[in-house]
């Protein structure tokens with residue numbers, strides 16, 4: 864900008880820097896009661912896994928207590944957790960799904 868007096872007035876710098884969204888891992892937790900087939904179905908339905916991948920993840924959770932379902936931005940991760948918890952509850956299974964910041 865020009866100040867009319869021979870000096871130059873600078874406009875505020877436009878912010879161009881972009882912020883990358885924080886990422887969150889969605890995890891399934893093991894329990895003694897949820898049927899294996901139900902967990903496989905959850906992984907296919909909410910995490911777009913094929914039967915083979917879903918079975919591997921389910922068995923990993925069964926053996927290790929916890930397993931990775933995928934990484935998402937906050938809002939997507941939160942939606943997945945809510946969908947899985949609601950679905951498990953509706954089917955009266957104690958399956959737990961949580962998210963953690965990466």
Ligand code: TYC
Nearest residue numbers: 891892893894897899924925
């Ligand atoms: N442990 C369960 C069983 O033996 C199966 C299971 C796997 C449950 C993964 C939860 O996130 C889970 N029926």
